[in-house]
Amino acid sequence: xxxxxxxxxxxxxxxxxxxxxxxxxxxxxxxxxxxxxxxxxxxxxxxxxxxxxxxxxxxxxxxxxxxxxxxxxxxxxxxxxxxxxxxxxxxxxxxxxxxxxxxxxxxxxxxxxxxxxxxxxxxxxxxxxxxxxxxxxxxxxxxxxxxxxxxxxxxxxx
Numbered sequence: 297x298x299x300x301x302x303x304x305x306x307x308x309x310x311x312x313x314x315x316x317x318x319x320x321x322x323x324x325x326x327x328x329x330x331x332x333x334x335x336x337x338x339x340x341x342x343x344x345x346x347x348x349x350x351x352x353x354x355x356x357x358x359x360x361x362x363x364x365x366x367x368x369x370x371x372x373x374x375x376x377x378x379x380x381x382x383x384x385x386x387x388x389x390x391x392x393x394x395x396x397x398x399x400x401x402x403x404x405x406x407x408x409x410x411x412x413x414x415x416x417x418x419x420x421x422x423x424x425x426x427x428x429x430x431x432x433x434x435x436x437x438x439x440x441x442x443x444x445x446x447x448x449x450x451x452x453x454x
Contacts, residue, residue, distance in 0.1 A: 299335060307332065311341050396439055399427030411437035413444075 299307075303324060310320045317332040324332070398415050401424060406412055411426035412435045428437040436444055 304335070304339070307335060308339070308341060311336055394439070396426060396428045396437060398424060400424040401427035411435070411440055413437070413440040 306324065307320060310323060315323070317329045317336070320332045321327045321329045396411075399410075400415075401410060403425070405427070406425055409430055411428045411430045413426040414423070415426060416423040426437060426440060428439075430437055431441055434441050
């Protein structure tokens with residue numbers, strides 16, 4: 297599709313009438329919305345008439361708006377550093393789990409009961425899997441399950 301003089305004039309008229317780029321593209325036929333936007337930009341058409349829809353958006357009013365008052369510091373107190381004290385989080389002790397020495401199984405040696413934790417780079421010859429006994433209904437042994445499935449930390453209050 298090429299932009300003929302008639303199509304450009306129709307584009308200018310529809311643009312000034314306030315039609316959207318999608319509506320203009322549908323009116324011209326064979327033109328995408330992005331092509332219309334690009335042509336409008338290249339022609340430098342910025343001023344527009346009234347939009348076709350005269351629905352004005354109303355501002356949302358929140359009935360439960362909480363206003364916070366801020367204290368203003370003046371003078372040398374403005375540079376004073378304040379330290380926010382975060383609530384202490386409860387530290388849960390980790391179980392004494394020993395890092396297993398891998399049995400170095402290949403992909404063909406894995407079964408439903410073996411740990412499928414990959415060790416190394418798959419592109420190298422020394423790539424292997426852990427191979428220890430996996431936990432029930434999990435693909436990893438106890439140690440690698442602890443690494444893979446960590447509980448999310450509780451969110452801190454600001």
